[in-house]
Amino acid sequence: MCDATVVGAGPYGLSVAAHLRGLGVGYRIIGNPMESWKSKMPKGMLLKSAGFASNLSDPEQAFTLRQFCIEHGIPYDHLNLPIPLETFSAYGVAFQKRWVPDVEDEELVSLIPAPEGFDLSMKSGLSFRTRKVVIATGLTYFRHIPELLSRLPSDRLSHAADVHDLHRFRGQRVAVLGSGASAIDIAVLLNEAQVDVQLISRKPTIMYSGRWGGSGSHPVLRRLALPVSGIGPGWKHRLFADWPWLFRYLPENYRLEMAETFPAPSAGEPMKERAASIPLLVGRSPQEARLSERGIQLRLLSMDGDTQVVETDHIIAATGYKADVRRFPFLGSSIVEQLRLVGKTPRLSANFESSIPGLYFVGQVSTTTFGPVMRFVFGTDFTSRTISRHLASLRPRTWRESPHRSAGQCRSTASTSSVRECLRTLTLNQPREVNR
Known part of the structure; x- marks a missing residue:
């Protein structure tokens, strides 16, 4: 025993x-x-x-x-x-x-x-x-992969947690789905490995979290406005990071929401400059993915109702x-x-x-x-x-x-x-x- x-x-x-x-x-x-x-x-x-x-x-x-x-x-x-x-x-x-x-x-x-x-x-x-x-x-x-992608064969679809060696995608067209840190990092690393990559996000903009030390000339005021915590700068971050025992006493619906949505998906600030040359398709939600003679046809719906079809050889789902x-x-x-x-x-x-x-x-x-x-x-x-x-x-x-x-x-x-x-x-x- x-x-x-x-x-x-x-x-x-x-x-x-x-x-x-x-x-x-x-x-x-x-x-x-x-x-x-x-x-x-x-x-x-x-x-x-x-x-x-x-x-x-x-x-x-x-x-x-x-x-x-x-x-x-x-x-x-x-x-x-x-x-x-x-x-x-x-x-x-x-x-x-x-x-x-x-x-x-x-x-x-x-x-x-x-x-x-x-x-x-x-x-x-x-x-x-x-x-x-x-x-x-x-x-x-x-690992979460959207249902519309689940029927794609395993040699055409990967989750972000299963792409250790990105050089294997050389010579392929790769679409990365997502807007968080893993999506940005993967897209940047693929681009720097000379892979034909584009980043697709349902969110209208890609967010960068900023440096943990913040910016501004007055350190005291900076710390008051955005105190540093173990999960990022900000008072809400500080509360959740330093008093996790308190969280369990909050209303259940609020806890479920925070567990799902906070902090919001964002990439690290050091990746911002490196991501500047990556083709972006933002504000577009995948609606359908199917195999074709030339790879995968991914149909996207934009926020204004327009549709667009993107062709790619492989999809990496950085979908959390x-x-x-x-x-x-x-x-x-x-x-x-x-x-x-x-x-x-x-x-x-x-x-x-x-x-x-x-x-x-x-x-x-x-x-x-x-x-x-x-x-x-x-x-x-x-x-x-x-x-x-x-x-x-x-x-x-x-x-x-x-x-x-x-x-x-x-x-x-x-x-x-x-x-x-x-x-x-x-x-x-x-x-x-x-x-x-």
């Missing part, structure tokens, strides 16, 4: 496991560390988040992105230096090796309620029982993600039917626990409970500290802490400093200001 199992080894899963390890809670973590960041997202893209808001969370707040960059001689700035995808991916892997060295590269295929917990089965055939489960699979199962608990392939219908929902996501307690005792959800799927910050890496600190303290407090005397063991047995890193670590995390879980 394992005390707790974390499913997923991205920023949220690794941060939760690091805190469980620091508090001496016996745990297992399954997944491929930073897999989506390393092998799915487009090479060359830039994070829209600022440097100070792109840290994974460890119990001592010791291994930040800044510390990683210092150790490896990589340029870094808290606010106004864009972070390459490759830098962040390497940082995440280094974090895993330092704080969560016992990740098991397994894929969960079945999670079934059992006496005192859950039975977990892996694709490899491994199975074990655990008292608590933390689902931290990120965006893996939530839609969290839906029914899309977790390892959750059986018996579990899904028992979950109380907010929209299509689990209704969670103040400790991220669902209506099924012992089953927790973090990351994108927790946005309707804790707000938009859960779509950002910045949300890992609040999440991991909250869950780890909660699980440590629930640990009964029958949960025996044990040293590291071989694969297939529960891990624990209990030490004589566990109590001190717990007290320290209580004091550290406060909104942090950046030295600007």
